[in-house]
Amino acid sequence: MIKPVDTGTRFTGNFTQQQPIPEAGIEAALRVLRHGRLHRYNVVEGEVAETALLEQEFAAFTGARYCLAVASGGYALSAALRAIGVKPGDKVLTNAFTLAPVPGSIASVCAEPVFVEITDKLALDLDDLSRKIASSGAKVLMLSHMRGHIVDMEALMAICNASGVQVVEDCAHTMGAHWNGTPSGRFGVAGCYSTQTFKHMNSGEGGLLVTDDADLMARATMLSGSYMLYERHLAGAPADTFADIRLDTPNCSGRMDNLRSAILRPQLQILPAQCEAWNERYRRIDAGLANAPGITLIDRDPKEGFVASSHQFLLPEFSQEQVQQVLHRCAARGVELKWFGADQPVGFTSRHDSWRYVKRQDLPQTDRILGGLIDMRLPLTFSLADCDLIAAIIRQEVGAVYQSGR
Ligand SMILES: *Cc1c(COP(=O)(O)O)cnc(C)c1O
Numbered sequence: 001m002i003k004p005v006d007t008g009t010r011f012t013g014n015f016t017q018q019q020p021i022p023e024a025g026i027e028a029a030l031r032v033l034r035h036g037r038l039h040r041y042n043v044v045e046g047e048v049a050e051t052a053l054l055e056q057e058f059a060a061f062t063g064a065r066y067c068l069a070v071a072s073g074g075y076a077l078s079a080a081l082r083a084i085g086v087k088p089g090d091k092v093l094t095n096a097f098t099l100a101p102v103p104g105s106i107a108s109v110c111a112e113p114v115f116v117e118i119t120d121k122l123a124l125d126l127d128d129l130s131r132k133i134a135s136s137g138a139k140v141l142m143l144s145h146m147r148g149h150i151v152d153m154e155a156l157m158a159i160c161n162a163s164g165v166q167v168v169e170d171c172a173h174t175m176g177a178h179w180n181g182t183p184s185g186r187f188g189v190a191g192c193y194s195t196q197t198f199k200h201m202n203s204g205e206g207g208l209l210v211t212d213d214a215d216l217m218a219r220a221t222m223l224s225g226s227y228m229l230y231e232r233h234l235a236g237a238p239a240d241t242f243a244d245i246r247l248d249t250p251n252c253s254g255r256m257d258n259l260r261s262a263i264l265r266p267q268l269q270i271l272p273a274q275c276e277a278w279n280e281r282y283r284r285i286d287a288g289l290a291n292a293p294g295i296t297l298i299d300r301d302p303k304e305g306f307v308a309s310s311h312q313f314l315l316p317e318f319s320q321e322q323v324q325q326v327l328h329r330c331a332a333r334g335v336e337l338k339w340f341g342a343d344q345p346v347g348f349t350s351r352h353d354s355w356r357y358v359k360r361q362d363l364p365q366t367d368r369i370l371g372g373l374i375d376m377r378l379p380l381t382f383s384l385a386d387c388d389l390i391a392a393i394i395r396q397e398v399g400a401v402y403q404s405g406r
Helices: 023-035 050-062 073-083 101-108 126-136 153-162 214-224 258-289 320-332 364-370 384-404
Strands: 066-070 091-095 112-116 140-144 166-170 190-194 207-211 310-314 373-377
Touching: 023 258, 050 066, 050 207, 050 258, 066 073, 066 214, 073 101, 073 140, 073 166, 073 190, 073 207, 073 214, 091 101, 091 126, 101 112, 101 140, 112 126, 126 153, 153 166, 207 214, 258 310, 258 384, 320 373, 320 384
Parallel strands: 091 112, 091 140, 140 166, 166 190
Antiparallel strands: 066 207, 190 207, 310 373
16 A cells, blocks of 8 residues: 655655674674684684685575685686686677676686677567577577566576587576576576675675586686685585696686675574565565656566566657656655666666776667666665655655646
């Protein structure tokens, strides 16, 4: 039910305030600080490092055979690309709408991003994917589940398998999510996750890479900087898979440390409950915006087991100026919205044309959708009543601009 609120009511919450680290994480972190063995390979006899345990637990959580913890989500993406053999000059397909570390990971291996259009469900356009596979000859897709929107994974994998395209999944926004019961990150050859502060687990910075492919895991482990200590991993590739590659794979240091692993392990324990809490908030916002004049909500497939740590909606009929008015009016009432259609990026970049190190590509459908795409974070520090108030404010302000434009 939508409760009316006074047009003077302001929201006073903070859209970038995450929850504190669970007490168990703080205690585990203090134990690591007290013994001082922060480096993942620094263990005393009989000790198993927090990082090795985190990898073992995250592998079990996703059902993957192998897991490697690294310095960031972006590092996991570039390590995956390098480990599957992407070479300088190779073409790599990716979403035209994603966060900057995704095209950045492709650039970091000196490969060339080929952007694929998105649909108004904010997921990859599979028709355009087929066209771009044919026209580019690319053999790798870096699939970004941007803002947690998951494309029909069975259809996507059928297209990619038929044309010999390997899929690396960017699961920065889908940790804990699934498509039709299969965890996000388990369709492609590798799944990459971020534990940066604004993702589903928070260690400040950090990343995780999962795969069932032993050779890929062995290469990624060497790349991360395991020296010759890879046998200390609990979810690592078998020792014999290192025999051929250990002296041929460069060390591009990007390890996870035991302090961050200690902070993350208790968060993994509560992740399913956290995912439920995000979705509860998302549904409250969706309900509050349902049938609001001017607003189109994002249609979600029943097979999409999403985790909505953010909310998006479209203002398809609004001019740029009207969108600006909505942003200003909402901001004046304490509701901070992001707009992906602005000419100049503010605070972040998510559009293909903001990445000028990539040759300019024509993506009219993505440009049209981003022109009316509004986004907000839903930190778990927001109560359900906060979500009701946020939705009511947006509804009023969008409504006011919509009315005045008629
Ligand atoms: C945050 C993010 C990443 C990786 O982030 P890091 O800051 O490198 O951990 C990758 N893809 C998307 C879509 C993201 O939002």
